[in-house]
Amino acid sequence: MTDTVPSTNDPVVVTGLGATTPLGGDVATFWTNLLAGKSGVAKLTEEWAEPLAVRIGARMSVDPASVLPRVQARRLDRAEQAAIVAADQAWEDAGFKGTSDENGLDPARVAVVIGTGIGGVTSLMDQHDIILAKGPSKVSPLLIPMNMPNGPAAYVGLRVGARAGVHTPVSACASGAEAIAYGLDLIQLDRADIVVVGGTEACMHPLTISGFAQMRAMSTRNDEPERASRPYDKNRDGFVLGEGAGVLVLERLSHAQARGHQPYAVLGGAAMTADSHDIVQPDPEGSGQARAAKTAIERSGIAFSDVVHVNAHATSTPAGDMAEASWIADLLGEQTIVSGTKSMTGHLLGAAGAIESIATVLSVQNDVIPPTINLDDAEDGLSVDVPREARKATVTAALNDSFGFGGHNAALLFHKL
Amino acid sequence: MASTEEILAGLAEILNEVADVAPEDVSVEKSFTDDLDVDSLSMVEVAMAAEEKFGVKIPDEELPKLKTVGDAVSYIESNPS
Numbered sequence: 001m002t003d004t005v006p007s008t009n010d011p012v013v014v015t016g017l018g019a020t021t022p023l024g025g026d027v028a029t030f031w032t033n034l035l036a037g038k039s040g041v042a043k044l045t046e047e048w049a050e051p052l053a054v055r056i057g058a059r060m061s062v063d064p065a066s067v068l069p070r071v072q073a074r075r076l077d078r079a080e081q082a083a084i085v086a087a088d089q090a091w092e093d094a095g096f097k098g099t100s101d102e103n104g105l106d107p108a109r110v111a112v113v114i115g116t117g118i119g120g121v122t123s124l125m126d127q128h129d130i131i132l133a134k135g136p137s138k139v140s141p142l143l144i145p146m147n148m149p150n151g152p153a154a155y156v157g158l159r160v161g162a163r164a165g166v167h168t169p170v171s172a173c174a175s176g177a178e179a180i181a182y183g184l185d186l187i188q189l190d191r192a193d194i195v196v197v198g199g200t201e202a203c204m205h206p207l208t209i210s211g212f213a214q215m216r217a218m219s220t221r222n223d224e225p226e227r228a229s230r231p232y233d234k235n236r237d238g239f240v241l242g243e244g245a246g247v248l249v250l251e252r253l254s255h256a257q258a259r260g261h262q263p264y265a266v267l268g269g270a271a272m273t274a275d276s277h278d279i280v281q282p283d284p285e286g287s288g289q290a291r292a293a294k295t296a297i298e299r300s301g302i303a304f305s306d307v308v309h310v311n312a313h314a315t316s317t318p319a320g321d322m323a324e325a326s327w328i329a330d331l332l333g334e335q336t337i338v339s340g341t342k343s344m345t346g347h348l349l350g351a352a353g354a355i356e357s358i359a360t361v362l363s364v365q366n367d368v369i370p371p372t373i374n375l376d377d378a379e380d381g382l383s384v385d386v387p388r389e390a391r392k393a394t395v396t397a398a399l400n401d402s403f404g405f406g407g408h409n410a411a412l413l414f415h416k417l
Numbered sequence: 418m419a420s421t422e423e424i425l426a427g428l429a430e431i432l433n434e435v436a437d438v439a440p441e442d443v444s445v446e447k448s449f450t451d452d453l454d455v456d457s458l459s460m461v462e463v464a465m466a467a468e469e470k471f472g473v474k475i476p477d478e479e480l481p482k483l484k485t486v487g488d489a490v491s492y493i494e495s496n497p498s
Contacts, residue, residue, distance in 0.1 A: 070437065071437035075459075141461035141465075
């Protein structure tokens with residue numbers, strides 16, 4: 001028997017979106033550039049990048065510190081800045097301004113779940129430089145709240161006045177998607193009326209890049225940054241590190257209707273599984289991934305034939321892309337329209353599932369599916385439909401997949417109202 | 418050593434950098450926490466910056482006693498480097 005949640009005529013809906021990404025500092029710009037097939041990847045111009053094997057990355061196109069008050073920005077790690085920028089947008093997009101009580105909401109019924117893969121690592125490393133150069137008495141008293149992985153969620157919680165709970169899933173590149181899945185749980189378990197969910201990441205540092213590069217997980221196409229992230233292409237050679245944040249606001253349809261706010265889409269179902277296969281290698285059969293996808297769809301009550309689109313995890317690594325494409329074909333059919341949007345954004349690790357869920361929501365709302373760029377020579381056996389340009393199609397329902405080192409798999413099913 | 422006016426101006430500069438306090442709001446009778454909205458972490462930052470700027474040492478047990486800008490000015494004046 002499958003694990004199902006009782007069907008409901010009062011689904012959980014998405015009522016606000018916010019993002020700051022390599023393709024734009026707001027959702028509208030991000031979406032426009034995603035549909036246009038633009039790349040957010042560029043050479044890393046910092047001096048520290050020169051000796052590295054990997055000298056490309058997808059920086060946020062708008063520095064989050066530039067849109068926050070100066071003193072606030074200097075107290076925050078870059079991942080926290082990004083989370084706050086995205087959360088402010090999502091909160092306002094959902095029709096709120098100020099804290100929950102200022103909007104007539106009960107703070108004890110408002111929660112935050114913001115994931116991150118790594119947390120405030122650049123602040124940690126900056127202060128490590130300081131302790132080595134100047135001694136322990138010069139370490140910033142702000143280091144701990146800047147470095148702690150729950151910092152982004154906690155700051156967003158302060159911002160919106162959330163007292164139902166503030167949580168931080170840390171599951172590598174599945175963190176953002178798991179945050180959204182936990183948000184759905186919180187509402188379905190009646191622990192909150194409104195949940196601000198998402199993910200953030202900003203870990204561009206020679207140490208993190210070298211760590212990933214030493215795993216041979218990253219693309220070294222340093223001379224062609226815009227062509228480096230190429231899911232499903234025969235010449236893909238690893239992921240490109242990106243940074244940014246994505247935030248969504250979730251609530252019951254009845255709750256949104258009562259305040260006269262039009263939702264984007266329904267978050268119909270979510271599922272999380274684990275591989276128990278290897279610490280970093282995905283299960284080559286992708287069985288844990290497929291089980292997450294199947295369960296998320298079953299929980300939504302949507303027919304498998306209505307899931308016409310998958311925003312895939314597709315990181316551009318040799319091992320991962322094809323296993324995922326293969327079970328998508330088996331589960332949903334070869335006609336499934338699949339997008340590897342990391343070809344444009346790079347891989348935002350703990351924010352990936354969040355910005356890709358935003359893209360998935362917008363596909364469902366607008367009936368248009370983002371392209372996959374740099375797919376010049378498709379890998380043998382790629383049997384699903386991967387458009388090279390944006391595709392118009394009736395997107396009744398769509399799935400977003402995210403998988404993380406550690407064997408974490410998360411799947412989210414969005415559908416029309 | 419710095420004059421009272423120089424210390425006050427130096428503290429105003431630090432408070433602006435650390436906590437966005439307008440320089441014209443900084444005067445000897447102002448309380449760091451109640452008037453200037455400097456929280457406990459920022460107060461540690463102010464002390465660290467003041468140590469660097471004025472070459473003084475502000476031990477942990479002294480910091481809580483510096484409640485007003487005037488307290489800090491007096492401490493710096495009476496503990497020359």
